[in-house]
Amino acid sequence: MYFNLMAKISATEKVSGIEQAAVTFTGIAVVFLVLLILIIFVGCFGKFFDKSKKNNSSSGNASAAAAIKPVTETKSQTLCDACDTCDDDEVIAVISAVIAQMSAADGKNYKIKSVKRKNTKAYGRPIWATEGLRQNTNPF
Known part of the structure; x- marks a missing residue:
């Protein structure tokens, strides 16, 4: 049909x-x-x-x-000798804490050899301002 x-x-x-x-x-x-x-x-x-x-x-x-093991300070980990200015103690503490957490998670021993301030005059603004600008202007 x-x-x-x-x-x-x-x-x-x-x-x-x-x-x-x-x-x-x-x-x-x-x-x-x-x-x-x-x-x-x-x-x-x-x-x-x-x-x-x-x-x-x-x-x-x-x-x-x-x-996680307790961190003991050695000569290579003394950051104040390696940096030019000791005004950024909090930033250095945060960087070293992150590296210590990464080394505990990976099971490897990372060492900080030096901490140097990046020259921001070449870009015209600090790195945090540049990152904020990048995030706010990124497409979805």
Whole structure:
């Protein structure tokens, strides 16, 4: 049984307002239903990956905490001798703390040989201002 649907629908036939409204509401309902399914799908994936990250980070923190050793100062780690000005003690402390954390996480021993101030006059602004400008003007 073959039906020729195009023969039954003519271009001059008018569609009633009720049929137009039914098609419109059906289309909107389908779009929102698919959107709801996508939201649930993405939410489930987010929860799944958050669980796996929490499991990995909890086991990683226990091993990293056991591997951290107290830092003893040696001649190569004396930073005040290596830098030109000792005004930036806080910045040097932050840099050395980050390097110590990296060495504890990697299981390697990193040493700071020197800390030198970067010449910012070549760029016309400090590095933090340049980075802020770069982040604010980056496209999405």
